[in-house]
Amino acid sequence: xxxxxxxxxxxxxxxxxxxxxxxxxxxxxxxxxxxxxxxxxxxxxxxxxxxxxxxxxxxxxxxxxxxxxxxxxxxx
Amino acid sequence: xxxxxxxxxxxxxxxxxxxxxxxxxxxxxxxxxxxxxxxxxxxxxxxxxxxxxxxxxxxxxxxxxxxxxxxxxxxxxxxxxxxxxxxxxxxxxxxxxxxxxxxxxxxxxxxxxxxxxxxxxxxxxxxxxxxxxxxxxxxxxxxxxxxxxxxxxxxxxxxxxxxxxxxxxxxxxxxxxxxxxxxxxxxxxx
Numbered sequence: 001x002x003x004x005x006x007x008x009x010x011x012x013x014x015x016x017x018x019x020x021x022x023x024x025x026x027x028x029x030x031x032x033x034x035x036x037x038x039x040x041x042x043x044x045x046x047x048x049x050x051x052x053x054x055x056x057x058x059x060x061x062x063x064x065x066x067x068x069x070x071x072x073x074x075x076x
Numbered sequence: 077x078x079x080x081x082x083x084x085x086x087x088x089x090x091x092x093x094x095x096x097x098x099x100x101x102x103x104x105x106x107x108x109x110x111x112x113x114x115x116x117x118x119x120x121x122x123x124x125x126x127x128x129x130x131x132x133x134x135x136x137x138x139x140x141x142x143x144x145x146x147x148x149x150x151x152x153x154x155x156x157x158x159x160x161x162x163x164x165x166x167x168x169x170x171x172x173x174x175x176x177x178x179x180x181x182x183x184x185x186x187x188x189x190x191x192x193x194x195x196x197x198x199x200x201x202x203x204x205x206x207x208x209x210x211x212x213x214x215x216x217x218x219x220x221x222x223x224x225x226x227x228x229x230x231x232x233x234x235x236x237x238x239x240x241x242x243x244x245x246x247x248x249x250x251x252x253x254x255x256x257x258x259x260x261x262x263x264x265x266x
Contacts, residue, residue, distance in 0.1 A: 003131055004128070004131040004132060007127065007128075007131055008128075008173055008177065010088075011124070011177040011180060012176055012177065012180055014082075016084075016085070016088070046176065050172060051172065051173065051176055053169070054168075054169035054170075054172035054173050055169075055173065057161075057165060057166060057168075057169035058132065058166065058169050058170060058173060061132075061158060061159075061161055061166045061169075062132055062133065064158075065133070065158065
């Protein structure tokens with residue numbers, strides 16, 4: 001899941017070298033903290049938050065397979 | 077389709093197999109060092125879609141086709157239910173993400189449409205037949221009928237299905253995600 005988020009984020013930003021994903025794993029939940037360069041935040045969020053929303057939907061769909069709830073946080 | 081990459085970006089795309097010599101029809105390096113390539117949009121989109129499927133641990137095979145105004149990606153596989161999701165929501169998210177990734181470096185953006193396991197083919201058939209049924213009713217009862225709420229892609233299918241039909245006009249109303257299609261009796265439309 002970390003790889004998925006990292007792969008997508010790197011393809012969307014201007015500074016892929018500044019993309020990192022930190023995973024905080026609990027028994028039943030998973031928090032993925034996506035960090036990008038401040039200038040790139042808009043690119044992973046998208047117009048009206050559409051990209052961020054789609055990212056969350058995809059991550060949640062994969063997490064469900066492992067019986068977990070996933071939360072994606074976007075940080076700069 | 078033309079795409080412009082930063083050199084580092086280009087190298088990574090090649091190393092991940094999203095771009096290969098066979099896919100590239102033309103390659104120019106600009107004075108600023110950016111790599112401009114002419115690539116079949118279908119092949120490029122399919123390569124990224126395939127990588128996404130692998131990372132999503134979905135067993136499927138992506139194929140792409142570039143048309144005049146859009147790129148279509150079709151995913152075939154045995155068990156695509158988790159990729160499609162309830163009301164096709166996961167598939168729509170997949171499409172949104174893929175579209176952003178493909179168009180990110182495109183010189184001119186193209187709409188990217190993704191279907192998996194024939195989900196949209198079935199949906200289109202259903203929506204088009206529903207639209208025609210509702211249109212007949214609107215004409216018969218000389219009134220307007222609203223359908224939905226539907227996503228942008230679903231609304232588009234309905235608009236297109238009734239575009240050539242005399243006696244009714246269509247319009248989308250409301251705000252996402254509560255946007256409906258109004259099918260209206262319109263005797264002036266030939």
